[in-house]
Amino acid sequence: MLGKAPRFYDCFHCGRRTKPKDRFRISKDHKQVLSKLSGRTPSEHHFICNRCRHVCRSYIKQKNDRYRKTDNFETENRTASVPLSPPSVVLPFPSTSRGHSYCCICKKPGPKLIVVPTDVRHRIFITREVIIPAWSRCCPVHLQGTIDDLKPATEKTTLSRTTITQLIKSFRDEVIRQERTRLDFNSLSNAEHMDLLGISRESLVDMERYIEGRVRATPARSVRTSLTIFLMKMRGGESNKVLSTLFNVSKSSVRRCIRSVRSALMSGEFVREKLGFQHTTREKRPYKGNNQDPVQ
Template sequence: MPRSKSCGPKSYGCFNCQRRTRQKDRYPIHKKYKSLLYKPTGRTPCETDSLCNRCRHMFDSILRRKDDKKKSSTSLQQPEEKVLHPSQQAPFSPPSVTLLFPCTTRGHSSCFLCKRPGPKLVVVPVDVRHRIFISHEIDIPAGARCCPNHLQRNIEKISPSAETTTVNRSYISQLIRFLRTEVLKTEKTRLSFDNSSHLIDGDYVDLLGIPKAAYDDLLKYVDGRVKSTPSRTVRTSLAIFLMKLRGGDSNKVLSTLFNISKSGIRRSIKVIRSALIDGNFVKENLGIQHITREEIIHQHTRPLAQTLFGDNTQPQVILVLDGTYMYIYCGIIKFRGGQFSWMT
Protein backbone atom coordinates (compact mmCIF):
# COMPACT_ATOMS: atom_id res chain seq x y z
CA MET A 1 0.00 0.00 0.00
CA PRO A 2 1.59 3.32 -0.98
CA ARG A 3 2.44 5.76 1.82
CA SER A 4 0.42 8.93 2.09
CA LYS A 5 2.38 12.11 1.58
CA SER A 6 2.10 14.56 4.49
CA CYS A 7 1.91 18.23 3.77
CA GLY A 8 3.50 19.34 7.10
CA PRO A 9 7.14 20.38 7.65
CA LYS A 10 9.74 17.65 7.91
CA SER A 11 11.48 19.23 10.94
CA TYR A 12 10.65 21.75 13.63
CA GLY A 13 13.38 24.14 14.69
CA CYS A 14 13.56 26.45 17.69
CA PHE A 15 12.54 29.99 16.77
CA ASN A 16 15.50 31.45 18.69
CA CYS A 17 18.46 29.10 18.22
CA GLN A 18 17.21 27.25 15.10
CA ARG A 19 18.09 23.95 16.73
CA ARG A 20 16.05 20.97 15.59
CA THR A 21 13.71 19.92 18.38
CA ARG A 22 11.81 16.78 19.17
CA GLN A 23 8.11 16.69 19.83
CA LYS A 24 8.49 16.52 23.62
CA ASP A 25 11.01 19.39 23.55
CA ARG A 26 8.75 21.90 21.75
CA TYR A 27 6.98 24.61 23.71
CA PRO A 28 4.59 27.22 22.31
CA ILE A 29 5.77 30.82 22.47
CA HIS A 30 4.00 32.77 25.18
CA LYS A 31 3.05 36.40 24.72
CA LYS A 32 5.56 37.54 27.32
CA TYR A 33 8.43 36.13 25.20
CA LYS A 34 7.55 37.94 21.95
CA SER A 35 9.10 41.27 22.92
CA LEU A 36 12.29 39.51 24.00
CA LEU A 37 12.52 37.42 20.81
CA TYR A 38 12.31 40.39 18.47
CA LYS A 39 15.66 41.85 19.62
CA PRO A 40 17.95 38.84 18.94
CA THR A 41 16.11 37.48 15.89
CA GLY A 42 14.53 40.56 14.28
CA ARG A 43 11.39 38.53 13.57
CA THR A 44 7.98 38.27 15.15
CA PRO A 45 6.90 34.71 16.01
CA CYS A 46 3.62 33.30 14.76
CA GLU A 47 1.30 30.73 16.29
CA THR A 48 3.04 27.72 14.72
CA ASP A 49 6.52 28.65 15.99
CA SER A 50 7.95 27.05 19.11
CA LEU A 51 10.87 27.27 21.52
CA CYS A 52 13.17 24.59 22.87
CA ASN A 53 13.38 23.93 26.56
CA ARG A 54 16.78 25.60 26.86
CA CYS A 55 15.67 28.89 25.30
CA ARG A 56 12.46 28.88 27.30
CA HIS A 57 14.40 28.68 30.59
CA MET A 58 16.77 31.38 29.38
CA PHE A 59 13.95 33.84 28.71
CA ASP A 60 12.30 32.92 32.01
CA SER A 61 15.46 33.88 33.89
CA ILE A 62 15.65 37.18 31.98
CA LEU A 63 12.08 38.04 32.94
CA ARG A 64 12.74 37.02 36.54
CA ARG A 65 15.74 39.34 36.80
CA LYS A 66 13.70 42.22 35.42
CA ASP A 67 11.00 41.63 38.01
CA ASP A 68 13.58 41.58 40.81
CA LYS A 69 15.01 44.90 39.64
CA LYS A 70 11.56 46.47 39.63
CA LYS A 71 10.85 45.22 43.14
CA SER A 72 14.17 46.49 44.47
CA SER A 73 13.67 49.92 42.90
CA THR A 74 10.19 50.25 44.37
CA SER A 75 11.39 49.13 47.80
CA LEU A 76 14.11 51.80 47.74
CA GLN A 77 11.65 54.49 46.80
CA GLN A 78 9.02 53.47 49.34
CA PRO A 79 10.63 51.62 52.26
CA GLU A 80 8.29 49.57 54.35
CA GLU A 81 8.11 50.38 58.02
CA LYS A 82 8.38 47.34 60.24
CA VAL A 83 5.91 47.47 63.07
CA LEU A 84 7.03 45.49 66.08
CA HIS A 85 4.66 43.80 68.45
CA PRO A 86 4.23 45.70 71.72
CA SER A 87 5.81 42.80 73.61
CA GLN A 88 8.95 43.03 71.41
CA GLN A 89 9.44 46.75 71.89
CA ALA A 90 11.84 47.52 74.72
CA PRO A 91 10.52 50.15 77.11
CA PHE A 92 12.56 53.31 76.81
CA SER A 93 12.74 55.95 79.47
CA PRO A 94 15.34 58.47 80.61
CA PRO A 95 17.54 57.56 83.60
CA SER A 96 15.23 58.54 86.42
CA VAL A 97 15.37 55.65 88.91
CA THR A 98 18.02 55.93 91.63
CA LEU A 99 19.28 52.67 93.11
CA LEU A 100 21.42 52.33 96.23
CA PHE A 101 24.16 50.46 94.37
CA PRO A 102 27.64 51.95 93.89
CA CYS A 103 28.69 52.44 90.29
CA THR A 104 31.75 53.35 88.27
CA THR A 105 32.25 55.99 85.64
CA ARG A 106 31.18 55.27 82.10
CA GLY A 107 34.63 56.04 80.73
CA HIS A 108 34.04 56.03 76.98
CA SER A 109 37.17 57.98 76.04
CA SER A 110 39.31 56.64 78.88
CA CYS A 111 39.60 53.46 80.93
CA PHE A 112 37.18 53.50 83.86
CA LEU A 113 39.75 51.64 86.01
CA CYS A 114 43.11 53.32 85.42
CA LYS A 115 41.79 56.47 83.67
CA ARG A 116 44.23 55.95 80.80
CA PRO A 117 43.02 57.55 77.56
CA GLY A 118 42.46 55.54 74.37
CA PRO A 119 42.59 54.60 71.60
CA LYS A 120 43.13 50.89 72.38
CA LEU A 121 40.15 50.41 74.65
CA VAL A 122 37.47 47.72 74.59
CA VAL A 123 33.88 47.79 75.76
CA VAL A 124 33.28 45.78 78.92
CA PRO A 125 31.18 42.71 77.95
CA VAL A 126 27.74 42.24 79.42
CA ASP A 127 28.67 38.99 81.20
CA VAL A 128 31.62 40.71 82.92
CA ARG A 129 29.39 43.56 84.08
CA HIS A 130 26.86 41.11 85.47
CA ARG A 131 29.57 39.06 87.17
CA ILE A 132 30.98 42.16 88.87
CA PHE A 133 27.49 43.14 90.00
CA ILE A 134 26.88 39.74 91.58
CA SER A 135 30.29 39.38 93.23
CA HIS A 136 31.00 42.99 94.27
CA GLU A 137 27.57 44.66 94.07
CA ILE A 138 29.04 47.37 91.84
CA ASP A 139 27.30 48.51 88.69
CA ILE A 140 29.36 49.15 85.55
CA PRO A 141 27.35 51.32 83.13
CA ALA A 142 26.63 49.98 79.67
CA GLY A 143 29.21 51.13 77.14
CA ALA A 144 31.99 51.54 79.69
CA ARG A 145 35.43 50.91 78.22
CA CYS A 146 38.66 49.67 79.74
CA CYS A 147 42.12 48.43 78.79
CA PRO A 148 42.23 44.91 77.32
CA ASN A 149 44.62 43.63 80.00
CA HIS A 150 42.13 44.54 82.75
CA LEU A 151 39.68 41.96 81.43
CA GLN A 152 42.33 39.26 81.83
CA ARG A 153 44.07 40.35 85.02
CA ASN A 154 42.62 42.78 87.54
CA ILE A 155 39.04 43.50 86.57
CA GLU A 156 38.07 42.35 90.07
CA LYS A 157 40.11 45.18 91.64
CA ILE A 158 37.44 47.75 90.99
CA SER A 159 36.50 50.74 93.10
CA PRO A 160 33.22 52.65 92.69
CA SER A 161 33.13 56.33 91.91
CA ALA A 162 29.61 57.00 93.26
CA GLU A 163 27.48 55.52 96.01
CA THR A 164 24.30 55.46 93.93
CA THR A 165 23.44 54.73 90.34
CA THR A 166 20.70 56.19 88.18
CA VAL A 167 19.13 53.84 85.64
CA ASN A 168 16.04 53.61 83.47
CA ARG A 169 13.31 51.03 83.14
CA SER A 170 15.11 49.18 80.34
CA TYR A 171 18.13 48.51 82.52
CA ILE A 172 15.98 47.31 85.42
CA SER A 173 14.11 44.91 83.12
CA GLN A 174 17.38 43.59 81.73
CA LEU A 175 18.81 43.14 85.23
CA ILE A 176 15.75 41.24 86.43
CA ARG A 177 15.91 38.92 83.41
CA PHE A 178 19.59 38.26 84.08
CA LEU A 179 18.99 37.46 87.74
CA ARG A 180 16.14 35.13 86.80
CA THR A 181 18.40 33.36 84.30
CA GLU A 182 21.10 32.97 86.93
CA VAL A 183 18.64 31.47 89.40
CA LEU A 184 17.39 28.96 86.83
CA LYS A 185 20.95 28.12 85.86
CA THR A 186 21.89 27.52 89.50
CA GLU A 187 18.98 25.15 89.93
CA LYS A 188 20.06 23.12 86.91
CA THR A 189 23.78 23.14 87.74
CA ARG A 190 25.13 19.93 89.25
CA LEU A 191 28.87 20.63 89.44
CA SER A 192 29.76 24.32 89.52
CA PHE A 193 33.14 26.07 89.52
CA ASP A 194 31.71 29.57 89.11
CA ASN A 195 31.52 30.25 92.83
CA SER A 196 34.91 29.84 94.49
CA SER A 197 33.32 29.07 97.87
CA HIS A 198 31.45 25.96 96.69
CA LEU A 199 34.54 23.75 96.45
CA ILE A 200 37.55 23.60 98.74
CA ASP A 201 41.17 23.24 97.73
CA GLY A 202 41.09 19.46 98.14
CA ASP A 203 38.13 19.19 95.77
CA TYR A 204 40.09 21.03 93.10
CA VAL A 205 42.99 18.60 93.49
CA ASP A 206 40.72 15.55 93.34
CA LEU A 207 38.72 16.72 90.32
CA LEU A 208 41.22 18.75 88.30
CA GLY A 209 44.60 17.57 89.56
CA ILE A 210 45.77 21.06 90.55
CA PRO A 211 45.09 23.20 93.64
CA LYS A 212 42.73 26.12 93.64
CA ALA A 213 45.51 28.73 93.44
CA ALA A 214 46.98 27.05 90.34
CA TYR A 215 43.51 26.92 88.79
CA ASP A 216 43.03 30.66 89.31
CA ASP A 217 46.48 31.33 87.85
CA LEU A 218 45.70 29.19 84.80
CA LEU A 219 42.41 31.03 84.39
CA LYS A 220 44.31 34.26 83.71
CA TYR A 221 45.75 32.77 80.51
CA VAL A 222 42.32 31.98 79.02
CA ASP A 223 40.23 34.79 80.47
CA GLY A 224 39.58 37.26 77.67
CA ARG A 225 40.30 34.68 74.96
CA VAL A 226 37.27 32.49 75.71
CA LYS A 227 33.75 33.88 75.71
CA SER A 228 31.06 32.94 78.16
CA THR A 229 27.85 31.41 76.84
CA PRO A 230 24.41 31.01 78.42
CA SER A 231 25.21 27.37 79.21
CA ARG A 232 28.77 27.68 80.52
CA THR A 233 31.23 30.28 81.79
CA VAL A 234 34.97 30.53 81.27
CA ARG A 235 35.63 28.88 84.63
CA THR A 236 33.36 25.97 83.72
CA SER A 237 35.02 25.52 80.32
CA LEU A 238 38.46 25.40 81.93
CA ALA A 239 37.24 22.89 84.52
CA ILE A 240 35.84 20.66 81.76
CA PHE A 241 39.18 20.76 79.94
CA LEU A 242 41.18 19.90 83.07
CA MET A 243 38.81 17.08 84.07
CA LYS A 244 39.20 15.64 80.58
CA LEU A 245 42.98 15.67 80.99
CA ARG A 246 42.84 14.40 84.55
CA GLY A 247 40.63 11.35 84.21
CA GLY A 248 39.99 10.96 80.50
CA ASP A 249 36.25 10.82 81.11
CA SER A 250 33.99 10.55 78.10
CA ASN A 251 32.01 13.54 76.89
CA LYS A 252 28.83 11.78 77.96
CA VAL A 253 30.03 11.57 81.57
CA LEU A 254 31.13 15.21 81.57
CA SER A 255 27.81 16.18 80.03
CA THR A 256 26.00 14.50 82.92
CA LEU A 257 28.22 16.09 85.58
CA PHE A 258 27.98 19.65 84.27
CA ASN A 259 24.46 19.37 82.78
CA ILE A 260 25.76 20.56 79.40
CA SER A 261 25.18 18.96 76.02
CA LYS A 262 27.91 16.85 74.47
CA SER A 263 28.39 19.39 71.70
CA GLY A 264 28.93 22.05 74.37
CA ILE A 265 31.54 19.83 76.03
CA ARG A 266 33.39 19.44 72.73
CA ARG A 267 33.35 23.17 72.07
CA SER A 268 34.60 23.92 75.60
CA ILE A 269 37.59 21.61 75.20
CA LYS A 270 38.38 23.02 71.76
CA VAL A 271 38.31 26.70 72.73
CA ILE A 272 40.35 26.19 75.92
CA ARG A 273 42.98 24.18 74.05
CA SER A 274 43.23 26.87 71.37
CA ALA A 275 43.48 29.63 73.99
CA LEU A 276 46.32 27.88 75.83
CA ILE A 277 48.26 27.05 72.66
CA ASP A 278 47.81 30.39 70.90
CA GLY A 279 48.27 32.41 74.09
CA ASN A 280 51.25 32.83 76.39
CA PHE A 281 50.82 29.66 78.45
CA VAL A 282 52.70 27.31 76.12
CA LYS A 283 55.39 29.89 75.36
CA GLU A 284 56.07 30.49 79.05
CA ASN A 285 56.03 26.87 80.20
CA LEU A 286 57.10 24.60 77.31
CA GLY A 287 59.94 24.57 74.83
CA ILE A 288 63.61 25.45 75.01
CA GLN A 289 62.90 29.17 74.84
CA HIS A 290 61.00 29.29 78.15
CA ILE A 291 64.08 28.62 80.33
CA THR A 292 67.70 29.76 80.29
CA ARG A 293 70.90 27.80 80.83
CA GLU A 294 71.58 29.53 84.15
CA GLU A 295 68.13 28.59 85.47
CA ILE A 296 68.76 24.93 84.61
CA ILE A 297 72.11 24.98 86.42
CA HIS A 298 70.99 26.79 89.58
CA GLN A 299 67.39 25.61 89.94
CA HIS A 300 67.12 22.20 88.24
CA THR A 301 70.46 20.52 88.93
CA ARG A 302 71.10 18.59 92.14
CA PRO A 303 74.44 18.88 93.97
CA LEU A 304 74.98 15.11 93.70
CA ALA A 305 74.78 15.24 89.91
CA GLN A 306 77.25 18.11 89.81
CA THR A 307 79.62 16.19 92.09
CA LEU A 308 79.50 12.99 90.03
CA PHE A 309 79.35 14.31 86.48
CA GLY A 310 80.14 18.00 86.67
CA ASP A 311 82.99 20.26 87.50
CA ASN A 312 83.07 21.97 90.88
CA THR A 313 84.97 24.93 89.50
CA GLN A 314 82.51 25.57 86.68
CA PRO A 315 78.91 24.21 86.92
CA GLN A 316 77.62 22.50 83.82
CA VAL A 317 74.22 21.64 82.38
CA ILE A 318 73.44 17.96 82.92
CA LEU A 319 70.96 16.28 80.58
CA VAL A 320 69.55 12.78 81.04
CA LEU A 321 68.44 11.10 77.81
CA ASP A 322 66.54 7.81 77.86
CA GLY A 323 67.24 5.57 74.87
CA THR A 324 65.16 2.51 75.68
CA TYR A 325 64.24 1.73 72.08
CA MET A 326 67.35 3.16 70.46
CA TYR A 327 69.35 0.94 68.11
CA ILE A 328 73.14 1.16 68.45
CA TYR A 329 75.34 -0.45 65.81
CA CYS A 330 78.97 -1.03 66.67
CA GLY A 331 80.56 -3.34 64.14
CA ILE A 332 78.76 -6.67 64.38
CA ILE A 333 77.43 -6.14 67.92
CA LYS A 334 73.82 -4.90 68.07
CA PHE A 335 72.28 -3.58 71.28
CA ARG A 336 68.52 -3.60 71.34
CA GLY A 337 66.03 -2.95 74.12
CA GLY A 338 68.65 -1.77 76.60
CA GLN A 339 68.36 1.37 78.69
CA PHE A 340 71.09 3.93 78.17
CA SER A 341 71.65 7.21 79.97
CA TRP A 342 74.14 9.85 78.99
CA MET A 343 75.37 12.49 81.38
CA THR A 344 77.03 15.48 79.72
Protein backbone atom coordinates (compact mmCIF):
# COMPACT_ATOMS: atom_id res chain seq x y z
CA MET A 1 0.00 0.00 0.00
CA LEU A 2 1.41 3.30 -1.05
CA GLY A 3 1.60 6.09 1.59
CA LYS A 4 0.88 9.73 1.08
CA ALA A 5 3.68 11.76 -0.41
CA PRO A 6 4.97 14.60 1.78
CA ARG A 7 3.65 18.03 0.90
CA PHE A 8 6.02 20.94 0.63
CA TYR A 9 5.21 24.62 1.12
CA ASP A 10 7.29 27.26 -0.60
CA CYS A 11 7.50 30.88 0.54
CA PHE A 12 5.26 33.09 -1.56
CA HIS A 13 7.81 35.89 -1.76
CA CYS A 14 11.25 34.29 -2.03
CA GLY A 15 10.22 30.79 -3.17
CA ARG A 16 12.33 29.06 -0.53
CA ARG A 17 10.99 25.79 0.83
CA THR A 18 9.85 26.37 4.41
CA LYS A 19 9.97 24.08 7.40
CA PRO A 20 6.95 23.73 9.71
CA LYS A 21 8.55 25.98 12.34
CA ASP A 22 9.52 28.56 9.73
CA ARG A 23 6.11 28.75 8.05
CA PHE A 24 3.57 31.54 8.71
CA ARG A 25 0.26 32.49 7.25
CA ILE A 26 0.01 35.81 5.44
CA SER A 27 -1.89 38.48 7.35
CA LYS A 28 -3.98 41.21 5.78
CA ASP A 29 -1.30 43.89 6.18
CA HIS A 30 1.37 41.61 4.80
CA LYS A 31 -0.79 40.80 1.77
CA GLN A 32 -0.78 44.46 0.77
CA VAL A 33 3.00 44.67 1.14
CA LEU A 34 3.61 41.46 -0.82
CA SER A 35 1.27 42.58 -3.59
CA LYS A 36 3.25 45.80 -3.90
CA LEU A 37 6.68 44.12 -3.74
CA SER A 38 6.04 41.08 -5.97
CA GLY A 39 3.19 42.25 -8.16
CA ARG A 40 1.17 39.15 -7.27
CA THR A 41 -1.79 38.77 -4.95
CA PRO A 42 -1.41 35.99 -2.36
CA SER A 43 -4.33 33.79 -1.42
CA GLU A 44 -5.27 32.24 1.91
CA HIS A 45 -3.42 29.02 0.99
CA HIS A 46 -0.03 30.71 0.63
CA PHE A 47 2.64 30.98 3.31
CA ILE A 48 5.75 33.07 3.90
CA CYS A 49 8.96 32.35 5.73
CA ASN A 50 10.15 34.14 8.83
CA ARG A 51 12.67 36.26 6.93
CA CYS A 52 10.06 37.57 4.49
CA ARG A 53 7.70 38.24 7.36
CA HIS A 54 10.33 40.50 8.97
CA VAL A 55 10.77 42.23 5.61
CA CYS A 56 7.05 43.03 5.57
CA ARG A 57 7.16 44.28 9.16
CA SER A 58 10.11 46.57 8.42
CA TYR A 59 8.34 47.97 5.39
CA ILE A 60 5.19 48.73 7.42
CA LYS A 61 7.24 50.31 10.24
CA GLN A 62 9.11 52.62 7.87
CA LYS A 63 5.85 53.67 6.28
CA ASN A 64 4.31 54.48 9.67
CA ASP A 65 7.40 56.45 10.69
CA ARG A 66 7.15 58.60 7.58
CA TYR A 67 3.49 59.35 8.31
CA ARG A 68 4.31 60.15 11.93
CA LYS A 69 7.04 62.60 10.98
CA THR A 70 4.71 64.30 8.54
CA ASP A 71 2.00 64.66 11.20
CA ASN A 72 4.49 66.06 13.73
CA PHE A 73 5.75 68.58 11.20
CA GLU A 74 2.22 69.76 10.45
CA THR A 75 1.42 69.97 14.17
CA GLU A 76 4.53 72.06 14.83
CA ASN A 77 3.58 74.42 12.05
CA ARG A 78 0.09 74.84 13.46
CA THR A 79 1.30 75.43 17.01
CA ALA A 80 3.96 77.86 15.83
CA SER A 81 1.31 80.06 14.25
CA VAL A 82 -0.80 80.15 17.46
CA PRO A 83 0.52 82.58 20.13
CA LEU A 84 1.16 80.82 23.45
CA SER A 85 0.55 82.41 26.83
CA PRO A 86 3.60 83.03 29.03
CA PRO A 87 4.27 80.62 31.91
CA SER A 88 3.78 83.42 34.46
CA VAL A 89 1.82 86.67 34.49
CA VAL A 90 2.39 89.86 36.49
CA LEU A 91 -0.89 91.04 38.05
CA PRO A 92 -1.60 94.24 40.02
CA PHE A 93 -2.41 92.42 43.28
CA PRO A 94 -0.48 93.05 46.51
CA SER A 95 1.54 90.10 47.70
CA THR A 96 3.31 89.04 50.86
CA SER A 97 6.94 88.02 50.99
CA ARG A 98 8.15 84.63 49.84
CA GLY A 99 10.42 82.18 51.57
CA HIS A 100 10.49 79.29 54.01
CA SER A 101 12.85 80.62 56.65
CA TYR A 102 10.86 83.75 57.57
CA CYS A 103 7.22 84.29 58.48
CA CYS A 104 5.32 85.88 55.59
CA ILE A 105 3.31 88.04 58.03
CA CYS A 106 5.58 89.21 60.85
CA LYS A 107 8.91 88.57 59.05
CA LYS A 108 10.30 86.75 62.10
CA PRO A 109 12.62 83.77 61.61
CA GLY A 110 11.81 80.63 63.42
CA PRO A 111 12.14 76.87 63.23
CA LYS A 112 8.46 76.27 64.07
CA LEU A 113 6.90 77.82 60.98
CA ILE A 114 4.04 76.05 59.21
CA VAL A 115 2.82 76.24 55.63
CA VAL A 116 -0.23 78.46 55.12
CA PRO A 117 -3.13 76.18 54.01
CA THR A 118 -4.53 76.64 50.53
CA ASP A 119 -8.06 77.49 51.70
CA VAL A 120 -6.64 80.18 54.01
CA ARG A 121 -4.68 81.74 51.14
CA HIS A 122 -7.78 81.79 48.96
CA ARG A 123 -9.90 83.30 51.75
CA ILE A 124 -7.34 86.06 52.30
CA PHE A 125 -7.40 86.87 48.60
CA ILE A 126 -11.21 87.03 48.57
CA THR A 127 -11.50 89.17 51.72
CA ARG A 128 -8.32 91.28 51.56
CA GLU A 129 -7.30 91.01 47.88
CA VAL A 130 -3.79 90.02 48.95
CA ILE A 131 -1.88 87.13 47.41
CA ILE A 132 -0.03 84.78 49.75
CA PRO A 133 2.39 82.79 47.56
CA ALA A 134 2.10 79.05 47.56
CA TRP A 135 4.17 77.15 50.16
CA SER A 136 4.66 80.33 52.18
CA ARG A 137 5.11 79.80 55.90
CA CYS A 138 3.92 81.69 58.94
CA CYS A 139 3.92 81.42 62.71
CA PRO A 140 1.26 79.07 64.14
CA VAL A 141 -0.20 81.91 66.22
CA HIS A 142 -1.23 83.80 63.07
CA LEU A 143 -3.62 81.04 62.08
CA GLN A 144 -5.39 81.52 65.42
CA GLY A 145 -6.69 84.99 64.61
CA THR A 146 -4.04 87.47 63.45
CA ILE A 147 -3.56 86.39 59.86
CA ASP A 148 -5.90 89.16 58.67
CA ASP A 149 -3.42 91.73 60.02
CA LEU A 150 -0.86 90.96 57.32
CA LYS A 151 0.85 93.74 55.41
CA PRO A 152 1.72 93.27 51.73
CA ALA A 153 5.38 93.41 50.81
CA THR A 154 4.91 94.27 47.12
CA GLU A 155 2.21 95.96 45.09
CA LYS A 156 2.42 93.45 42.24
CA THR A 157 2.75 89.71 42.12
CA THR A 158 3.79 87.12 39.57
CA LEU A 159 1.37 84.21 39.26
CA SER A 160 1.94 80.99 37.40
CA ARG A 161 -0.65 79.10 35.40
CA THR A 162 -1.08 76.62 38.23
CA THR A 163 -1.83 79.35 40.79
CA ILE A 164 -4.31 81.08 38.50
CA THR A 165 -6.03 77.76 37.81
CA GLN A 166 -6.29 77.04 41.54
CA LEU A 167 -7.81 80.48 42.18
CA ILE A 168 -10.41 80.02 39.46
CA LYS A 169 -11.32 76.58 40.79
CA SER A 170 -11.57 77.99 44.31
CA PHE A 171 -13.94 80.74 43.13
CA ARG A 172 -16.02 78.14 41.29
CA ASP A 173 -16.27 75.94 44.39
CA GLU A 174 -17.26 78.96 46.47
CA VAL A 175 -20.03 79.92 44.02
CA ILE A 176 -21.34 76.34 43.95
CA ARG A 177 -21.22 76.19 47.74
CA GLN A 178 -23.16 79.45 48.04
CA GLU A 179 -25.80 78.22 45.61
CA ARG A 180 -26.28 75.03 47.61
CA THR A 181 -26.50 76.84 50.94
CA ARG A 182 -30.04 77.06 52.30
CA LEU A 183 -29.23 78.95 55.50
CA ASP A 184 -26.89 81.87 54.79
CA PHE A 185 -25.56 83.45 57.97
CA ASN A 186 -23.94 86.28 56.06
CA SER A 187 -27.37 87.80 55.42
CA LEU A 188 -28.65 87.39 59.00
CA SER A 189 -28.71 90.20 61.53
CA ASN A 190 -26.87 90.24 64.83
CA ALA A 191 -30.06 89.43 66.76
CA GLU A 192 -30.72 86.43 64.52
CA HIS A 193 -27.18 85.23 65.18
CA MET A 194 -27.90 85.39 68.90
CA ASP A 195 -31.15 83.45 68.50
CA LEU A 196 -29.66 80.65 66.38
CA LEU A 197 -26.08 80.38 67.63
CA GLY A 198 -26.07 82.08 71.01
CA ILE A 199 -23.23 84.43 70.01
CA SER A 200 -23.01 87.63 67.99
CA ARG A 201 -21.69 87.97 64.48
CA GLU A 202 -18.40 89.46 65.71
CA SER A 203 -17.93 86.53 68.09
CA LEU A 204 -18.58 84.11 65.24
CA VAL A 205 -15.86 85.74 63.17
CA ASP A 206 -13.51 85.64 66.16
CA MET A 207 -14.16 81.93 66.75
CA GLU A 208 -13.60 81.20 63.08
CA ARG A 209 -10.07 82.54 63.37
CA TYR A 210 -9.26 79.99 66.04
CA ILE A 211 -10.21 77.02 63.85
CA GLU A 212 -8.83 78.42 60.59
CA GLY A 213 -6.26 75.99 59.27
CA ARG A 214 -7.40 73.22 61.62
CA VAL A 215 -10.77 72.52 59.99
CA ARG A 216 -10.64 71.63 56.32
CA ALA A 217 -13.05 73.25 53.88
CA THR A 218 -14.85 70.90 51.50
CA PRO A 219 -16.93 71.50 48.35
CA ALA A 220 -20.07 70.94 50.45
CA ARG A 221 -19.27 73.21 53.41
CA SER A 222 -16.89 75.98 54.31
CA VAL A 223 -15.08 76.50 57.60
CA ARG A 224 -17.72 78.96 58.78
CA THR A 225 -20.50 76.54 57.87
CA SER A 226 -18.82 73.84 59.95
CA LEU A 227 -18.59 76.24 62.88
CA THR A 228 -22.25 77.28 62.63
CA ILE A 229 -23.32 73.62 62.51
CA PHE A 230 -21.34 72.98 65.69
CA LEU A 231 -22.78 76.03 67.45
CA MET A 232 -26.35 75.18 66.47
CA LYS A 233 -25.79 71.67 67.78
CA MET A 234 -24.53 73.08 71.09
CA ARG A 235 -27.24 75.75 71.25
CA GLY A 236 -30.40 73.80 70.52
CA GLY A 237 -29.33 70.17 70.38
CA GLU A 238 -30.88 69.59 66.96
CA SER A 239 -30.42 66.18 65.45
CA ASN A 240 -27.94 65.57 62.66
CA LYS A 241 -30.84 64.93 60.30
CA VAL A 242 -32.31 68.39 60.95
CA LEU A 243 -28.90 70.04 60.55
CA SER A 244 -28.25 68.18 57.31
CA THR A 245 -31.58 69.45 55.96
CA LEU A 246 -30.94 73.05 57.02
CA PHE A 247 -27.41 73.22 55.60
CA ASN A 248 -27.98 70.88 52.62
CA VAL A 249 -25.19 68.47 53.57
CA SER A 250 -25.19 64.79 54.40
CA LYS A 251 -25.52 63.46 57.94
CA SER A 252 -22.05 61.97 57.77
CA SER A 253 -20.67 65.39 56.82
CA VAL A 254 -22.46 66.94 59.81
CA ARG A 255 -20.98 64.31 62.09
CA ARG A 256 -17.46 64.85 60.76
CA CYS A 257 -17.58 68.64 60.95
CA ILE A 258 -18.85 68.60 64.56
CA ARG A 259 -16.01 66.30 65.54
CA SER A 260 -13.37 68.35 63.71
CA VAL A 261 -14.56 71.69 65.12
CA ARG A 262 -14.65 70.30 68.65
CA SER A 263 -11.12 68.94 68.31
CA ALA A 264 -9.87 72.24 66.85
CA LEU A 265 -11.32 74.29 69.69
CA MET A 266 -10.09 71.95 72.41
CA SER A 267 -6.57 71.45 71.09
CA GLY A 268 -6.04 75.03 69.90
CA GLU A 269 -5.69 78.36 71.66
CA PHE A 270 -9.41 78.96 72.15
CA VAL A 271 -9.87 77.00 75.37
CA ARG A 272 -6.66 78.33 76.91
CA GLU A 273 -7.52 81.96 76.15
CA LYS A 274 -11.29 81.96 76.67
CA LEU A 275 -11.99 79.29 79.31
CA GLY A 276 -10.43 78.00 82.52
CA PHE A 277 -8.47 79.80 85.23
CA GLN A 278 -5.72 80.94 82.88
CA HIS A 279 -7.90 83.10 80.62
CA THR A 280 -8.04 85.98 83.14
CA THR A 281 -6.24 87.34 86.20
CA ARG A 282 -7.51 88.00 89.70
CA GLU A 283 -7.29 91.76 89.18
CA LYS A 284 -9.53 91.59 86.11
CA ARG A 285 -12.26 89.59 87.83
CA PRO A 286 -15.25 91.79 88.78
CA TYR A 287 -16.02 92.21 92.49
CA LYS A 288 -18.92 93.92 94.23
CA GLY A 289 -18.80 96.11 97.31
CA ASN A 290 -16.16 95.71 99.96
CA ASN A 291 -16.82 92.04 100.64
CA GLN A 292 -14.40 91.07 97.89
CA ASP A 293 -16.89 88.50 96.69
CA PRO A 294 -16.99 87.86 92.98
CA VAL A 295 -20.11 88.85 91.14
CA GLN A 296 -22.39 85.85 90.66
